Amino acid sequence: MSIMTAAIMGLILFIPALVPNSAAALFGRGTPIDFNRSWKNKRLLGDGKTWRGLFGGIGSGIIAGLLMLMIIHIFRIDNGIIYGTMSQSIGVIVCLSTGSMLGDLGGSFIKRRLGVKRGQKAPGLDQYDFVAGAFLLTILFYPSWVLSTYVEGESIVGLIVLLIFVPLIHRLVNMIGYKIGAKKEPW
Ligand code: CTP
Numbered sequence: 118m119s120i121m122t123a124a125i126m127g128l129i130l131f132i133p134a135l136v137p138n139s140a141a142a143l144f145g146r147g148t149p150i151d152f153n154r155s156w157k158n159k160r161l162l163g164d165g166k167t168w169r170g171l172f173g174g175i176g177s178g179i180i181a182g183l184l185m186l187m188i189i190h191i192f193r194i195d196n197g198i199i200y201g202t203m204s205q206s207i208g209v210i211v212c213l214s215t216g217s218m219l220g221d222l223g224g225s226f227i228k229r230r231l232g233v234k235r236g237q238k239a240p241g242l243d244q245y246d247f248v249a250g251a252f253l254l255t256i257l258f259y260p261s262w263v264l265s266t267y268v269e270g271e272s273i274v275g276l277i278v279l280l281i282f283v284p285l286i287h288r289l290v291n292m293i294g295y296k297i298g299a300k301k302e303p304w
């Protein structure tokens with residue numbers, strides 16, 4: 118795999134983990150996941166984490182991944198460089214999407230413990246909580262896929278590109294979300 122391929126693949130294959138965040142902002146409203154419960158006078162997760170956002174986000178990430186598989190199939194692009202077998206592909210997509218939203222919940226949980234209010238910035242955490250969640254869940258079920266796609270040999274470039282571009286994409290998407298009214302803050 119060339120360095121360029123590794124970089125592009127690293128980004129494209131991560132799409133199922135990138136989509137859930139924006140989708141959650143579109144779907145999110147209604148009952149909060151923590152049912153308004155607090156711990157030591159601070160909300161468990163806060164009003165920014167809702168059941169609709171969680172399932173809408175995960176569902177959208179999975180649909181995005183399945184669309185990618187369809188495109189790959191229709192254009193007969195070599196399956197080998199994508200996620201692997203069909204069942205592994207679906208599994209990885211589900212892990213990326215679900216892990217992304219769980220990481221986002223983890224980020225909010227930490228923010229509330231630190232006394233950061235819903236929607237207030239937490240630099241680093243806001244941009245990388247979902248990346249960490251996506252990788253953690255996927256490495257749990259598909260360690261060899263994560264290693265061969267983001268760690269071993271040239272593929273490490275994919276991880277580096279991801280870590281550089283994700284905050285930029287995150288910022289851009291959130292600014293758009295803010296403009297169209299899906300998000301309360303532009304970050
Ligand atoms: N959202 C949701 N449910 C989720 C995740 C997100 O409803 N599980 C929606 C909420 O409307 C949220 C928006 O998506 O306001 C943007 O998500 P995010 O930036 O993660 O939430 P914040 O409002 O910034 O809250 P926090 O401080 O907890 O990150």
Ligand code: MG
Binds near residue numbers: 236243304
């Ligand atoms: Mg946030």
